[in-house]
Amino acid sequence: VQLVESGGGLVQAGDSLRLSCAASGRIFGYTMGWFRQAPGKEREFVAAISWGGGSSYYADSVKGRFIISRDSAKTTVYLQMNSLKPEDTAVYHCAGDQIYTNWGQRTNTLEAWGQGTLVTVSS
Numbered sequence: 544v545q546l547v548e549s550g551g552g553l554v555q556a557g558d559s560l561r562l563s564c565a566a567s568g569r570i571f572g573y574t575m576g577w578f579r580q581a582p583g584k585e586r587e588f589v590a591a592i593s594w595g596g597g598s599s600y601y602a603d604s605v606k607g608r609f610i611i612s613r614d615s616a617k618t619t620v621y622l623q624m625n626s627l628k629p630e631d632t633a634v635y636h637c638a639g640d641q642i643y644t645n646w647g648q649r650t651n652t653l654e655a656w657g658q659g660t661l662v663t664v665s666s
Contacts, residue, residue, distance in 0.1 A: 544568035544655040546637045551660030554627055558664075562622040564637030564657060574643040575613060575620040578650065579633035580659075586636070588647040592620060602647070605631075627664045634659040 550562040566575065576591030590611040592599040599611050610623040620637065637657040640646070646653070 544570055544639055546639060546655055546657035548635065548637045548657045548660040551635065551662045553663045553665065556628055556664055556666050558627050559623070559625045560627060560662060562624070562635055562660060564620045566618050566620070566639060570618065570639060572641055573639040575637065575639050576646055577611065577622050577635055578638055579635045581633040586650055588650070589635070590622065591643065591646045593643050598643070629664050629666045632662060632664050634661050
């Protein structure tokens, strides 16, 4: 499985940005999602979406501001980030796994990871 992120960049606080993750390989049944890692901090869960796209869940820190979605072909996952804050600055990584639940506790066991895309939010 290969995951390739895009869409990162430098924005100002309050702006919006949309990240994309293109998946290829044996992804049938894959839950897809996003993590982020700020400088000097551990990688943290952001959001995940089920294979069919009908279910999703978010970290409390982004709930109500970020929206995760995936296309009908199920090969691309998006993270729409609104009302960005300086504390959202991080490298955002796409991830994939056959299991939908508990991604926040499974950072070290998820099956596939992308290289990440940097999001910088200036104040």
